[in-house]
Amino acid sequence: MTQQDDQRFPAVEIEDADLVYTLTDEAPMLATHSLLPIVEGFTRAADVSVARADISLAGRIMAAFGHASDDLARLGTLTQSESATIIKLPNISASVPQLKKAIAELQAEGIEVPDYPESPSTDAEREVRAAYDAVKGSAVNPVLREGNSDRRAPIAVKAYARSHPHSMGEWSPQSRTRVAMMSSGDFRHNEASTIVPHDGTVQIRLRPADGSDTVVLRETLPVTAGEVLDATYMSVRELDAFLTEQVAAASAEEVLLSVHLKATMMKVSDPLIFGRAVRAVLPATFSSFGEVLEEADLRPEDGLASILAGLDGLADGERIRASIASELSQGPGIAMVDSDNGITNLHVPSDVIIDASMPAMIRSGGKMWDAQGQMADTLAVIPDSSYAGVYEAVVEDCKANGALDPATMGSVPNVGLMARKAEEYGSHDKTFLVPAAGTVEIVVLDGTGLPAGTVLLSHEVEAGDIWRACQTQDAPVRDWVRLAVTRARASGAPAVFWLDPTRGHDRVLTSLVGAYLTQEDIEDLDIRILDPVAATRLSLERARQGQDTISVTGNVLRDYNTDLFPILELGTSAKMLSVVPLMNGGGLYETGAGGSAPKHVRQLLHDNYLRWDSLGEFLALAEALRHVALVTGKTRAAVMADALDAATTTLLKENRSPGRRLGTIDNRGSHAWLAQYWAAELAAQEADADLAARFAPVATLFQTVGETIQAELAAVQRQTVEIGGYYHPNDELTEAVMRPSATLNAIIDML
Structure with missing residues (x-):
């Protein structure tokens, strides 16, 4: 969906726009095809220009080989501007298997991109490999995050969560679930x-x-x-010994074995660790057939699914398959990602991302799915001990005190060090x-x-x-300390720096934080420095009492905490407001998490129903519009923002978010309700009479045809649809699927 191809709105270059909206991957990308036309229609009334920037995995691949504009690089330059206002949706942090699938899809479409060279041996292959290495993993976030992170639950979202608490699994003191981590030889200790x-x-x-x-x-x-x-x-010798011990322990304790890493963001180290875990579960197979697998380029780092898929062409393929099946049947039960289809925790490295998988396990009472589709206690293996203690502390707290109560618990917002x-x-x-x-x-x-x-x-x-x-770098640390003080003063909650005195980095950072706090006005503020385990325990104790505690953390803990606590508190991290005040004065507004996005895509294709919740986009857009008003002087943008926040509040109160089952409102229906409520708020507001007059007939029209719109959207459910690709879908097909209401389209086009 390129702006140049959309005749409703004039093309706006990224560098000239008041607001840049990113086109990403999977479910968020699909939702954008429905929501962005609404956004563009409404914001035109405030004279706010909107540009689109393609930072999807496919877009990045095409840009790397000259088939598309390098929008990510352009956005990276834009982050240095004080007027930058960017809305960033979740994107794929591509693992090698995902990267290869995207490459194959582009090649099938006739786009000439080279194969991914696993073992480059020529200068040309090394050049191609370098280009792909710049694309895979978390290629987007390091470029755009030229500021530190401020993530918190908006008041309306928190109120809704308390009045409509999500389900939580029961915890028992007899639970056998536990966390295992290395006690030496890992990144933390070295x-x-x-x-x-x-x-x-x-x-x-x-x-x-x-x-x-x-x-x-x-x-x-x-x-x-x-x-x-x-x-x-990380010592591979000590890692292998540790993993072997955990496989044996899971068998002896009769619990599921699960491995929790981040092979997407930590795109070099964690795939290697993941591969050692696969080897630890299948020692006999790799002892007998390791060289054969290596010669066939079937690497444990790519996961068990990749190995199994590549066996058909091998002379020893059936013997290897039988060996794998035998070891899996004789070893501990492996936690499942998809028990219906036999997809284990070790099948695909990007399927199990620690900051999503561990909170989901904790929310489910410390249980994961087994091969029979039943929930069972789990040995959660997190090899590096740098942050594993945080999850261990939550597990132990839940064993002692039971599940947290979303109806009463406090919040743990985050100020995260991530710039540069x-x-x-x-x-x-x-x-x-x-x-x-x-x-x-x-x-x-x-x-x-x-x-x-x-x-x-x-x-x-x-x-x-x-x-x-x-x-x-030093400047981000200073900015991080300053942002923590700002949030502590604005909220009145304690701000706790999570710093581990047993780690080299954290010891140094503690001295810097202490020095930079002396340069801030912290009188009457409660600011503390605690190790992550102590900070977790304090935050949980206060949360159980309904009190808020700001976690001030480094980059990885920022990622972990902004999934862990929101998933327990709100049911999802996608409902958090995520603001990145850029260090040069601009603003980056992030819109939630994409961990379940692949499942949403599959459901759309099978049932023409998209469960993705765009609440994060609504929240981010309102904050972004306020920033546009601030840096451009276009005051109507602020009026738009206030009306959008009010509309979002109404949407939550009226329960117009996507449902969990076919026949209920899906993503597109939620967008239609938002447009109706937004128009009503703009018509009713008194800050800008011209804007109210412009939207009064729109609001009336929505009231007249609102039921017709919802009926048109509901009528397309329970149908299979085609969008022309997973990583690089066809724009026209996707537009048709995501905008099936002629009545709604006519209203938006009228704007």
Whole structure:
């Protein structure tokens, strides 16, 4: 759905627009085909120009090979402008299997993009691999998040959750569910950290233990004055021992085995860890057939589904399949992603994302699905102990005190440090599978205020270890502290910095936070620094008493907390208001989570019913319009925002959000109700008489034909539909599916 192809609205370039709306993937993308025409129609009345930016996985692939505009890069430049106002919907953080499927789909459409080279051996293949490596994983967020995160539940959403509490599974003190994490040898225990004195350049290299030539892992790495530079590694020897222990423990304790990682955002390290987990569950198979699988490019890092799909063409394929089936039947039960179709926790690395899978398990009383479609206690394996203790603390709290009550519990909003690829999420281009035993070093090349050749950080490693470096610049840290103080003062709630004194990075950050707090007005504010486990326990204790506690966290914990607590509190993280005040004055407004989006797409194709809830888009749009009014002086945008918030409140009160079953309101029906309520609010408001007069007849028309619109939308349900692709759907087909009400379309086109 390109703006140039849409004749209702003139094309607006990204750089010239008042507001940029991103086109992404899966269910959010489908919803955009329905909602964005409404947004464009209404905002024209406020003289707000809207541009569309394609940052979908398919769009990024096409841009990488010259078949489309690089909208992500253009948005990255725009984030440096004080007038930037960007609405960012959830997008795929592509794993390698997803990337390959998208490539195949584009190739089938006749778009000439190369295959993904697993093991590049030529300069041309290495160039292609580098282009795809820039696309896969979380390629979008590091570019756009030029500010820190402020996520919280809006008042209307919180009120609705309390009056309409979602279901929660029961917890028992006898629950056998627990969390397992490494006690040594992981990223947390091996972390070392330093502060860079001045701007400069460093190099990452490996000095092999056998005395052979130094291996340069990263030729040059720019560093900035005052930034926190970290290095750490995970011992594959200790990881394998740990995983083997957990497989045995799950069998002995008769609980399901589940592995919780983030192979999408942590696109180098976590797929490797995931692959070791697959090996740990199938040791005999890999002992007997490991070389055969490797030669066939069937990698455990890509998941069990990828291996099984590739066996048909192998001479030993049936023997390998039988070996896998035998080991799975004799080992512990594996938690299921889709028990009806035999999809386990180990089938696809991107199917089980820790920040969605762990809260869902906790909400379900500590249970996950088994192969028979029954709920069962689970051994949740989270190898790296950096943040696993947070989930362990919640599990233990629920065992002791029972499930949290959404009708009474308080909130845990978040202020997250994420600007400029802070911390682990900026580690991808500095993460390496160690090729040989030796010493990995970060060495000064020039600048930094230190002599060339100075070793800043180093680790003794073994072949197969996973080593990584992270950077956190000083300006984002200062901005993070300032934002935490601002939120504490605005809300009156305690603000707790979640910092672990046993981690190298957090020890350094604690000293910086202490120093920067002295530069802020914190009189009468309750601001604390606690380790993550203690902070979790405090937040849960206060939440059970109906009290709010701001979690002030680093980048990964920001991601985890803004799913964990909202899923328990609101039933979903998609209902959170997510604001990113950009450091140069602009605003990025994020719209929720996409963890269940693939299921929504399948339901649309099978039943012409889209369950995706666009509430996050409604909330983000209102805040974005206020920012437009602030930076452009277009005051009508603020009137639009206030009316939209009022309409959203009415939508929640009247229960016009998408239902869970066929025959109820779906995503498109919810959009139609929002348009009706928004028009009514604009007609009734008194701040802008011209705007009220313009929308009065629209509101009247909606009242007259509202039932007709809903009937037209309901009539298309229970039909199969075709959109022409999963990653790169056909615009015309998708538009037809997502805008099936001729009556609604006529009203919007009239605007």
